[in-house]
Amino acid sequence: MSRLGPIYTLAVGAVMTAGLTVASATASPAIQETSASVAAGPQANTEATPEATADATPDSTQEPEEVAAPEDQDTTPKKVDYAGVVDQNGGLIAISIRNGKVVGYFCDGQIEAWLKGTAEDNTVTLEGKDTLVTAALRGGKAQGRIEFKNKSWRFSAATVKKPSGLYRATAQVRGARVVGGWIKLPNGQSVGRIMIGENAGEAAPAFDGGVQKWYGIPLTPQDPDGFIDSFLS
């Protein structure tokens, strides 16, 4: 046996690791360039979709702080769904209001956050794990900012109608909870992520609205009308 054999083994492992690092850093663009993919498969994030960035919202996004002073009559929409692209991150965000209650979801396929919050005076504030979203509702758009961990991105989400918008599916499998989240835009772009438990998950396969099979587990996506009560309770 060559005395260097074990060293070669370690070296091959190190080279593999380096190769995977380079490949991952290249295939998964830096977060500024990431586009929520028109998912073609679980690993569809390797293919950044240029359309996503081309569709990016205009730069007219304004700070939520600039919202007009509250009026006497609260004109906050009672029932509305917003969905749009998160600037720089390229992920999608969806916000749905139902009588002052708000649910939201942010996802770029790789990172995600489920959000809950309130809407009043044409302002929504949502919170989720490591995430804070504030947005002003104006002219059929929710425009604001998402803070995710140490990052902060602006977004502008337009009003959308079914089948576009936010979807969520939950399932219980042998003691583990599976939660899928999807956002679909009117231009066909979609993004999603499926988690099992808190720590394991993957980017969701292409989303067509029907029952999604994930490793044989059937997931039935519901729109906010269907899941808001159980989600907020």
Next chain:
Amino acid sequence: MSHTQVAPQRRGAVALLVIPVLAGGLVAAALGVYGELHPPTGFAVGIAGFSGPLAMKVWLTTIAAVLAIVQVFTAFAIWGKIPVQGSWPGPVHRWSGRLAFLATVPVAFHCLYSVGARYDDPRVMFHSILGCLFYGVFVTKMLSLPKRGLPGWSLPVLGGLLFTLLIGLWLTSSFWFFTTIGIQF
């Protein structure tokens, strides 16, 4: 008198392990620190052919676990604990070990790069700790192998530790996947 002659020799033999053990400890600690500090990307390049990264990791770990059983068997044969004909146990042990190690690399890479070490759920906590220890012990064993004059117990102990850690890793990942989600590719 015999004590004075034997003692320095033994000390010398154990001393040969100092550098491998230190190096392995550094690797384990470095992986743990990386897993803790590196912001999870939620994404990493893996091996194609599975329906998703979870399935990839689950099956590569299972391959490594099966090869680890081959490792134990061939190790017994090398040490004469199992009588076998021919000199194949040595090469089979080396190559099954190499393949097992290489099968784990994309898995550990995905775990650390994409997910990171976590401690909020027992399964994931044990998996994180065992994973860091596994590569530490592996480096220790690889650096010990070329050394001559090691204490006789060194390689069996290191090999046994590696096997135990790998099976622990398999139980906290693949076995969990198979029993929770099912046998899925």
